[in-house]
Amino acid sequence: MKTCPCCNEEFRGRENKVFCSLYCKSAYNYEKDKNKPLTRFRVVDNQLRLNRKILAKFNQAGKATVRKQTLLAEGFDPKYITGWWKNKKGDTYLFCYDYGFIGREENGKEKYVLVQWQDYMLK
Ligand SMILES: [Zn+2]
Known part of the structure; x- marks a missing residue:
């Protein structure tokens, strides 16, 4: 079992899968970009x-x-x-x-x- 870094739910998935869903993946990346200082x-x-x-x-x-x-x-x-x-x-x-x-x-x-x-x- 893996743990999704966005919602902290456990899920099963392929080796390279990091997030439980596409929704979590884009939500996580959106938050990350938002906090980056503006270049x-x-x-x-x-x-x-x-x-x-x-x-x-x-x-x-x-x-x-x-x-x-x-x-x-x-x-x-x-x-x-x-x-x-x-x-x-x-x-x-x-x-x-x-x-x-x-x-x-x-x-x-x-x-x-x-x-x-x-x-x-x-x-
Ligand atoms: Zn998730």
Whole structure:
């Protein structure tokens, strides 16, 4: 008999079987991962995904202007980007994957103009 490290029940199983069930196996591994400290890779990865999600949420029409504070309140962090694109006027748009933004001041309020990636930006 073996003892399942998740539920502590005894069970019979093949030599290499560690958990009594698939349920216990995934529950155990989930708990283990949850307690692991976040690596820098995961912190950056999570923030980039969150940034993209927020940009997509506020830019459903392909272009939009949003108050900077609104995005920051959602958890947006402009330091985390995947690339940039400069237009002919010299304005630099920062991108998180396929969604871009650029800071702008309008009536004394800080805003972001949101854009979507276009193929001509490759040039
Ligand atoms: Zn179990």
